[in-house]
Amino acid sequence: MNILKGGCIAIPLFLYQCRSVSPVTVSPLGAIIHPEANKPSQDKIDLGRTLFFDTRLSADNSISCASCHVPAFAFTDRKRVSNGVEGRMTTRNSPSILNAGYLKSVMFDAHLETLEMQVTVPIQEHVEMDITVVSLLERLRKIPEYQKAAKEIYDRDFDAWVLTRSIAAFERSLISDNSRFDQYMYGGDKSALTKSEKAGWKIFSEDLYCIKCHPAPHFTTYQAENNGLYMDYGEDKGRFRINHDTLDMGRFKVPSLRNVELTYPYMHDGSFSSLDDVIAHYSSGGEDHQNKSSIIKSFDLSEEEQIDLKNFLRALTDTSYMTGFR
Ligand code: HEC
Ligand code: HEC
Structure with missing residues (x-):
């Protein structure tokens, strides 16, 4: 351990602990800029994680975000193109979403600005999860754990705001910077x-x-x-x-x-x-x-x-x- 200037102790690798300051992670990637309207909290990230792995987000309850973004494969799926509901095929290869919090634009076409905006794209896409946001929200609101979490974290019913903010907050927590x-x-x-x-x-x-x-x-x-x-x-x-x-x-x-x-x-x-x-x-x-x-x-x-x-x-x-x- 090295004692650094300003009373900071360097703990391998990028974790610096300073006196009277809470622990800060200094990543070579820099700090993630969280949108003003979606500051992260552990509860939000946990809810986003549960939603990310939930197959009830697709029309026939068969596909979750994690079906195509598999953690062990750096959140890709090792397929040339991916399979959505009923085995329908996407036209593109699933990209990794590690470090997605740093993306300046989202998707291969670099055309979406925020992770929040991206969430409903695969949900509504015919070859991916194929369900309208309206019917999905009706479905998720009936699940007591989701409705309870929405009330506790956001003080509102489970709606599109809760869905997109939570999943985006989870995605911003996925960091890979220690190769x-x-x-x-x-x-x-x-x-x-x-x-x-x-x-x-x-x-x-x-x-x-x-x-x-x-x-x-x-x-x-x-x-x-x-x-x-x-x-x-x-x-x-x-x-x-x-x-x-x-x-x-x-x-x-x-x-x-x-x-x-x-x-x-x-x-x-x-x-x-x-x-x-x-x-x-x-x-x-x-x-x-x-x-x-x-x-x-x-x-x-x-x-x-x-x-x-x-x-x-x-x-x-x-x-x-x-x-x-x-
Ligand atoms: C002009 C910009 C440019 C340069 C220079 C460039 N690349 Fe790329 N690279 C791209 C783009 C764009 C893609 C994605 C293309 C696509 O999706 O069809 C890519 C994709 C890749 C991929 C595939 C990544 C993945 O997950 O699919 C690898 C590996 C790669 N490049 C390595 C290299 C290497 C090694 C070099 C140097 C020899 C290099 N690139 C030079 C623009 C570039
Ligand atoms: C059926 C497979 C499939 C499912 C399900 C799926 N994705 Fe994707 N995802 C893809 C593919 C393919 C792309 C690339 C699409 C493009 O660029 O046009 C992509 C792109 C993305 C991107 C953009 C990454 C970047 O580098 O720009 C994010 C973020 C993402 N997905 C998150 C999600 C979330 C969150 C869910 C669940 C709500 C989800 N995906 C569900 C296949 C899938």
């Missing part, structure tokens, strides 16, 4: 990465151009970009579907690479099953789509360098968020 890379980079532990992982970080950040779109510590710019996945994006042209602006064709929100070891298959359509596929894509320079980012160019890596790069990406895994999950 071996974090220990190396921000925790001062120079031995936390192996030689190969350090070499991989250099390839990622200096030799290649990956950090231009996937910069540490978040490993995303949160912008929507075209990474040259296809010449013709077919049915799903990404952000184009929001404003029908041709400059948005093939642009998808840059995903964070934290826990990328766990979140396969990759890309908005789950078309790459392994990190080898991803590296092969970038090293080929991608497809020559008119909106492809000019940053992406072909490159050659030796077999050893490829292994180093993959090892680095795997050092971004942090499953400490699993404490408290099955």
Whole structure:
């Protein structure tokens, strides 16, 4: 333990305790900005967690948020695309919602502003939970525990406010910031990465151009970009579907690479099953789509360098968020 300036004691890793100040967690990711109208409390987070795992949020009581956002898979589902009610298929791959509290925009199209706004999207979506908010609220209000919690926490009947605030508060509590890379980079532990992982970080950040779109510590710019996945994006042209602006064709929100070891298959359509596929894509320079980012160019890596790069990406895994999950 180190005694720091200002009477703070550093407890590994990011927890600092200061005299006469309550414990503060200093994360390399910075502080989460909670909306004025949804300040977190443990009760809210607990209610949100229960709702997140409750299959009664879907038309036929078969699907919960956690069906597609599975804790053990960094809140993804290891499927190319996901299954909603009656086995209906989504068109996109489920993204991780770890560190969702830091998102500057929500969804692959980067078009929703808040987590609160996102909650009712999967609930009402035909291929996901397929139930109207009105009938869902009628259903949930009849469940005594939910109605009781709504009264106690929000002093109101169980309504859309309670539903969306609680789930969003739970999502903002899902933090993953203690990978071996974090220990190396921000925790001062120079031995936390192996030689190969350090070499991989250099390839990622200096030799290649990956950090231009996937910069540490978040490993995303949160912008929507075209990474040259296809010449013709077919049915799903990404952000184009929001404003029908041709400059948005093939642009998808840059995903964070934290826990990328766990979140396969990759890309908005789950078309790459392994990190080898991803590296092969970038090293080929991608497809020559008119909106492809000019940053992406072909490159050659030796077999050893490829292994180093993959090892680095795997050092971004942090499953400490699993404490408290099955
Ligand atoms: C049937 C599978 C499925 C279910 C059920 C589901 N999701 Fe998702 N979720 C997805 C997919 C697929 C996307 C990506 C959609 C897109 O970008 O168009 C997504 C996106 C998200 C995002 C945006 C993440 C980001 O990086 O922008 C959040 C947050 C989220 N879901 C939370 C939830 C919550 C909360 C529930 C329950 C109310 C839920 N999901 C239910 C599949 C699902
Ligand atoms: C111009 C911006 C840009 C650059 C540069 C870039 N990426 Fe990406 N990356 C993206 C976008 C956008 C996606 C998501 C595309 C999609 O969903 O179809 C993505 C997806 C990925 C994924 C899949 C993540 C997931 O969960 O699906 C990995 C892994 C990845 N990139 C690694 C890299 C590596 C390694 C490099 C350097 C060789 C790199 N990226 C350079 C924009 C970029």
